[in-house]
Amino acid sequence: MNSRTLGPIMALFSTAAALTATSNVLYKTFYPASINSTGWYTNISPGSFNDSIYQADTYSSATNAPYGTYDYCSMPHPRADVYKLPEPVANKSVRAELVYLQYIQRHQRRTSYNSLPGGENQPYDCDNVEAFLYASPNGGLPQPQPMQVFGKTYTDPSNPFAANYVKSTCQLPQITVGGVLDGFQHGKDLWSVYGEKLGFLPPAPNSKTWFRSSESVLTQQSAGGVLRGIWPYHTGPVPLHQQPEAIDTTNESFDCDRRMTVLQEIENTTEWQAHLEAAAPLFISLSWASQNESDFTFSFNSFADNFQARLCNGYNLPCNVKNLSQCATMAQAQEIFRGGDWEWTYWYRTNPQAKLYTQTVEGPFIAEIIQRLQAVQNGTSKIIYEHDFLHDNDIGPIAGALGITALRWPGMGSNIALELWKVQGSSIFARVLYSGQPMVTIYGTLDWIPLSQLIQILQPYAPKDIVQICNS
Structure with missing residues (x-):
């Protein structure tokens, strides 16, 4: 999208309004101005990270952070006590009704993908979760229904490969009991807005609702809870x-x-190498945990995943299995988390190949989003509510394509709501909520724009020749 194309879009927004809308805690925690600098994650002075939450109790349904706080364990989402109508609807300058909602969210809290090469001193316990695993014949068939079996993970002491594996009753990664409970609350809050307050959702799933997940069990189990x-x-x-x-x-x-x-080219840029150089002292201080394996030293991703999963489910940061007095500190964890934020905004917003990378990661799904929006625009959509249960590596590129000004790591349950409102006697307008609030982007705050403009913003990220691009 060139500057000539962007001109009409930019004219729709007020920079002053965008700044006013983000002058509260949401501005500080969701759109930090300093995120593009390595100083963003090397600044670990006291109080510098107090506006973010990375800890939750094992059995909590949500953390107690003030609404709008960047809360990695339980990201904010629409809920009735804080939800606001679009300004033109609220001030009655237009009469409009909500006609379509596409809600895209990351799964809820889970265990980690990345175990420490240096060993894990604290196992995950999933005996408090029953992960059901069964198939059933179609309800119209006369066969008996299956036994409701669930997976219960164990490690046989005779297993020769168990010595160096993390002792756990979880299938890593697996949704945790906190994730299940958080999912229930997430869904309850969505109903409080779109069911009770707006009267939009039907009283039960029907032919006008559509639910989708990835192939991952994590997203499927999150769907059940929400x-x-x-x-x-x-x-x-x-x-x-x-x-x-x-x-x-x-x-x-x-x-x-x-x-x-493309990812290799991005991670070989001068900027990426400079951020690794800035992070080198931190990685050296944690070498007892990483054993200097490249997965833990070429990106913050693996350390962040390991630390986040622990803290969000009531566990401690890891200690050296050979010296239990040597443990990761919260200051180190905060720097890791900030480093992860920098990498996410670099991948999908600030590097010169962010557009191409987003196309290769999420282009086909963004094309599906556009098709849904166009169907509403053309009056051919039979669906009024679509809910997609996906991953951080879906939320991130979609937010990047929408032009989010600063992309911190999309936390657990992070969400993008695409609301379409039909103005009486006129056209359809859109707004985009990011974790419950209008998204702040390079185009302004996406609180009330013509649907055609939203499609125009997304279109360049969904090329029709994506198969050719992927094979080039």
């Missing part, structure tokens, strides 16, 4: 759509060789 929170009294099964894993347009599942080459 949807139960929305419809606590609904009985019977609900279809949760997934595309075949090999060609799934979410979670980087579809085959795309260009994606990896």
Whole structure:
């Protein structure tokens, strides 16, 4: 999208209004101005990280952070006590009704993907979660229903590969009991807004609702919790759509060789190398945990994932299994988390190849979003509410494509709501909520724009020749 194309879009917004809308805690925690500098994560002076939350109790349904705080364990989402109507609707300058909602969220809290090469001194306990695993014949068939079996992880003492593996009753990664409870609350809050306050959601899932997840069990289990929170009294099964894993347009599942080459080019830039140089003392101080393996020293991703999963589920930061008096500190964790923030905004917003990288990661799914929006625009949509249960590596590139001014790591349950409002006797307007608040972007605050402009913003990230791009 060139500057000539952006001109009409930019004219729709007021910079002053955007600054006013973000002058509260949301501005400080969701859109930090200093995120593009390595100083963003090397500044660990006392109080510098107090506006962010990275800890939660094992059994909590949510943390107690003030609404609008960047809360990695339980990101803010729409809820009735803080939800505000679009300004033109609220001040009655227009008469409009909500006609479509696409809600895209990351799964809820979980265990980690990345175990420490130096060993784990504290195992995860998932005996408090029953991960059901069964298939059933279609309800119209006369066969008996299956036993409701659930997975219960154990380690056989005779297993020769168990000696160096983390002792755990979890299948890593696995949704935790806190994630399940948080999902219930997330859904309950969505109903309080879109069900009770706006009267938009139907009293039960029906032909006008559509639910989708990735191929990951994490997203499927999150869907069960959130949807139960929305419809606590609904009985019977609900279809949760997934595309075949090999060609799934979410979670980087579809085959795309260009994606990896672009990522390598991004992570070989001068800026990326400078951020690794700034992080070198931190990585050296944690070498007892990483054993200097490249997955832990070429990016903040692996350390951040390990530390986040621990803190968000009531566990401590790791200690050296050979010297339990040597443990990671909260100051180190904060620097790791800030480093992760820098990497996310660099991947999807500030590096010269952010557009191409986003296309190869999320282009096909962004194309699906555009098709849904166009169907509403053309009056051909049979769906009024779509809910997609996905991952951080779906939320991040979508937010980047929308032009978010600063992209911190999308936390657990982070969410993007695309609301379409039909103005009486006129056209359709859109707004984009990011974790419950109008998203602040390079185009201004996406609180009330013509639907055609929202499609125009997204279109460049969904190229029609994506297969050719991926194979180039």
